[in-house]
Amino acid sequence: MRVMALQGLRGGTGTTSLLAALAESLTRAGHNVLCIDLDPRNQLRLHFNHPWQDDSGWAVAERADAAWHEMAFSLGDRLTFLPYGCEEGIAEPLEPDWREVAHVWSQRLAQLDPQRYDWILIDIPNHSALPRQMRNLASLWLTVVNADAACHALLAKHPIGVDEYLLINRFSPRSLLQNDLLAVWQRRHADWLVPCSIHQDEAMFEALAHKRSVLGHRSDSLASRDVQRLAAWLQTRGTAS
Amino acid sequence: MSLQDLIAPRLPPAQSKPDDDIRALVDNAGLGDFPYRNIHQQERLAADLERWPLLRELAGSPAETTA
Numbered sequence: 001m002r003v004m005a006l007q008g009l010r011g012g013t014g015t016t017s018l019l020a021a022l023a024e025s026l027t028r029a030g031h032n033v034l035c036i037d038l039d040p041r042n043q044l045r046l047h048f049n050h051p052w053q054d055d056s057g058w059a060v061a062e063r064a065d066a067a068w069h070e071m072a073f074s075l076g077d078r079l080t081f082l083p084y085g086c087e088e089g090i091a092e093p094l095e096p097d098w099r100e101v102a103h104v105w106s107q108r109l110a111q112l113d114p115q116r117y118d119w120i121l122i123d124i125p126n127h128s129a130l131p132r133q134m135r136n137l138a139s140l141w142l143t144v145v146n147a148d149a150a151c152h153a154l155l156a157k158h159p160i161g162v163d164e165y166l167l168i169n170r171f172s173p174r175s176l177l178q179n180d181l182l183a184v185w186q187r188r189h190a191d192w193l194v195p196c197s198i199h200q201d202e203a204m205f206e207a208l209a210h211k212r213s214v215l216g217h218r219s220d221s222l223a224s225r226d227v228q229r230l231a232a233w234l235q236t237r238g239t240a241s
Numbered sequence: 242m243s244l245q246d247l248i249a250p251r252l253p254p255a256q257s258k259p260d261d262d263i264r265a266l267v268d269n270a271g272l273g274d275f276p277y278r279n280i281h282q283q284e285r286l287a288a289d290l291e292r293w294p295l296l297r298e299l300a301g302s303p304a305e306t307t308a
Contacts, residue, residue, distance in 0.1 A: 052298045209293035 001114040004234070005138035007124035008145075009154050014169045015144040017204055019123050020047030020213040021224070025231040027078040028215065031118035034072070035081040038101065039125040045083040048075050049211045057085020059096065068108065080117075102133035109137065135161050140237060142194075144169050147178035147185075155185075160192055165237075167230070168197035170204075196233055198226040 006022075008015040016039070023033045037044040042057060050073065058068040072082045109120065122138060124130070135141065141164040145151040155166075166189055172178050185193055198204075201223035207214040215224045261282075267275045290297045 046295060052295075052302055206293075209295050211295050211298075 001112070001117055001120065002140060003109060003120045003122065003138045004140040004142060005122040005124050005134075006142045006144060008126045009143055009151050009158065010145075011126045013126075013144045013146050013151070014198075014204065015126075016044050016123055017047060017208060017214065018144060018167075018169055018198060018227070019121050020044060021204075021207075021215050021227040022231055022234075023079060023081075023119075023121050024213040024215040025224075025228050026119050026121075026235075027076065028228075029231060029235070030078075032078045032116065033080070033119045033121060034112075034117045035079070036105075036120065036122045037082060037084040038105070039123050040084055040096065041125070042084040042086050044123050045073075045081060046211055047208060047213050048073070048079070048081050050081075050083065054083075055086040057083035060085035060087055063087070098127070098129065099131045099133060102131055102137060105137055106133070139163055140234070141165070142167050146170050147172075147175070147181040149177070149181075152181055152184075155189070164192060165194050166192050167194045170200040171197040172200040194230065194233065196226060196229045198223055198230065201226075 006015050006019045016037075019035065023035050026033050035044060035048075037057070040059070045054075045057075046052070056071050058071050061068050061071045068082070071085065072080050074080050105122075112120075124134065141161055143158070143164060144167050145155065147168050147170075166185070168182065168185075171182070182197070199222045201214070201221050203218040203221035204214045204223045207217035210217050214221060215227065218224060261279060263277060263279070267273070267277050290300050
């Protein structure tokens with residue numbers, strides 16, 4: 001069982017859409033995958049055709065004294081996803097105690113049957129105040145960036161963790177700035193930069209509007225092929241626990 | 242430049258303009274209460290929403306319908 005966390009270096013890098021696509025790619029490769037949404041915005045479920053009005057999720061279960069795994073949903077034989085949830089009538093989700101979240105989820109992951117899932121993918125919200133303990137949840141950590149000046153500035157102060165990798169999402173080869181940043185990052189961050197980037201692709205945006213991952217929407221798209229390449233690369237990384 | 246210049250607009254707010262010719266005609270004729278509905282626009286909006294399942298679903302949600 002490999003546990004991998006995905007987190008955007010800043011908001012809006014397309015991390016959740018990427019996680020959904022990666023999950024589908026791994027299931028198509030024959031792996032059993034559990035996706036956990038730790039983001040209070042509760043968006044991951046929408047990539048898996050989950051009804052908008054269904055507010056159930058693990059955070060809601062906690063407050064209702066229900067078991068967290070009762071809130072998990074299956075999509076096909078191999079994919080299971082666990083929404084964050086949303087309390088009825090609350091537009092803005094309450095900020096959780098992240099230390100508590102890290103503590104609770106490390107216990108839950110340790111209790112899971114390691115034979116049940118080959119991969120656990122965790123959607124981590126972009127949040128500057130996340131405690132260091134969150135890093136212990138996953139044996140692989142994927143930090144998702146866009147090749148832009150904002151991410152470049154943030155990278156300059158970003159502390160790199162053990163088993164952390166940097167992935168460029170929405171890369172546009174036609175952009176002079178993006179090509180220059182890629183060249184700089186390939187030199188400066190060579191030891192943790194993932195060798196395959198995800199190209200900018202309209203299919204990725206269309207996929208969410210269709211309530212699917214990009215692989216489910218258009219498996220022949222450029223982004224889908226990139227994600228499959230990334231999934232193959234990831235399978236060679238990390239250690240099984 | 243004073244702080245007031247930064248926070249206060251120099252120009253008065255623009256008058257709202259009609260979004261189509263029929264609406265403009267109704268306004269110019271002083272028939273502001275005329276119950277005009279742009280059917281083409283409504284049909285196009287419905288077709289646009291039909292194309293994208295998530296947009297269609299959100300359009301039917303209470304939050305969107307009351308907005």
